[in-house]
Amino acid sequence: MELHGIFPAEDMSWQREANCLGVHPDLFFPERGASTREAKEVCKGCVVRDECLEFALNNGEKFGIWGGMSERERRRIRRARSLERRAVVGA
Numbered sequence: 001m002e003l004h005g006i007f008p009a010e011d012m013s014w015q016r017e018a019n020c021l022g023v024h025p026d027l028f029f030p031e032r033g034a035s036t037r038e039a040k041e042v043c044k045g046c047v048v049r050d051e052c053l054e055f056a057l058n059n060g061e062k063f064g065i066w067g068g069m070s071e072r073e074r075r076r077i078r079r080a081r082s083l084e085r086r087a088v089v090g091a
């Protein structure tokens with residue numbers, strides 16, 4: 001099974017529940033500056049949204065909508081988590 005046209009090695013069984021199965025992958029990789037609204041609408045009702053987002057964060061996915069979030073939104077999360085980790089190590 002594939003999601004976003006990618007065949008990863010790790011356990012991706014959560015994909016079976018993905019709301020985007022059968023939706024054209026292009027929707028999740030809009031051109032720069034194009035709307036992400038449609039893709040995010042699909043993600044909104046997805047029961048594996050958290051798994052999808054964590055997969056993207058863990059694998060450093062730089063492009064596309066994953067877990068209902070854009071690259072920029074994921075970058076913000078990664079930065080916040082990195083700061084949290086540093087704060088814990090420095091505590």
Ligand code: SF4
Nearest residue numbers: 018020043046052067
């Ligand atoms: S959160 Fe969005 S991209 Fe991820 S599996 Fe669900 S519908 Fe697909």
